[in-house]
Amino acid sequence: MARRPRGVAIRPMRAADVPAVARIERAVFGREAWPTIAFTRLVRDFRRAGPARGRLWVATGGGAVVGYLGFELSALGGEADIINLAVAEGARRRGIGRRLLRTAEAYCARRGVPLLWLRARASNRRARRFYQRTGFRVVGRFRDYYEEPDEGAVLMAWGRYWRARP
Ligand SMILES: CC(C)(COP(=O)(O)OP(=O)(O)OC[C@H]1O[C@@H](n2cnc3c(N)ncnc32)[C@H](O)[C@@H]1OP(=O)(O)O)[C@@H](O)C(=O)NCCC(=O)NCCS
Structure with missing residues (x-):
């Protein structure tokens, strides 16, 4: 049975989350980190897109962002491609990454997307x-x-x- 990390919530990423997300991204991926503007654009573009182009979620705990996951959806909704996933170093091994994935999987199940x-x-x-x-x-x-x-x-x-x- 998967643990449910206490005090952690998963919700859609907002523009206001981007600085915190980008800080984790730099700390985790170093030279390969996405620039802040990449998150800013995706939050905006995914929000405006219809039909859906993708989703970004954050995990929060104690009022701070502690992880995030993003995926892109193919045009016909046949597949979703996880484009980014990270949990802040100090928050790992508490089931947060698993919960972010479960959120993405639940989205796919609801929308009938067969492949992640x-x-x-x-x-x-x-x-x-x-x-x-x-x-x-x-x-x-x-x-x-x-x-x-x-x-x-x-x-x-x-x-x-x-x-x-x-
Ligand atoms: C990979 C990552 C997202 C996992 O996040 P997390 O919140 O620590 O993962 P969880 O606590 O949900 O782990 C779920 C299970 O995965 C396995 N797991 C997670 N981290 C592991 C590790 N370092 N070594 C071995 N198994 C691991 C374990 O089985 C774990 O369950 P357990 O703790 O009960 O044994 C996190 O380590 C991370 O951000 N890594 C750097 C970024 C990265 O590599 N992203 C993926 C790019 S493709």
Whole structure:
């Protein structure tokens, strides 16, 4: 049974959350961090878009943002691609990442989106372990996908397609 982190709430990301989100992003991803403007634009564009183009959520605890997740939806709603997920270092291993994923999965289930997928650096063992433990499966690889350092990506999927091995 998944733990429910106490005092943590998940809600849609707002423009006012962006500075806190961008701080976590820089601390977690360093040189690969998205710039603040990328979050600002996505919050605005996802809010305005119809039909839906994607969603961004934040996890908050003690009045502060402690994590976030974003996904993009394909035009026909056949798949959602997790484009960003992070939990602040001091808030990890409390089930917050899992709750963010469950929120995304519940959205997909409600909207009939059958596939939720993502890419992770092949060397990001922590993330791979996390996704495995939360029901994602490795379904393929992209060679030389990332730069600095050059590295392949592992594709992982959740939903009714994950059984299809490449
Ligand atoms: C990956 C990440 C989002 C996980 O967030 P989290 O809130 O710590 O994860 P949870 O507490 O919900 O973990 C759920 C389960 O995943 C597994 N897990 C999570 N972190 C793990 C780690 N460092 N090592 C091994 N297993 C891990 C565990 O099974 C855990 O359950 P448990 O604590 O009961 O054993 C977080 O470590 C993070 O932000 N990492 C840096 C950014 C990143 O790599 N993002 C993904 C890019 S693709």
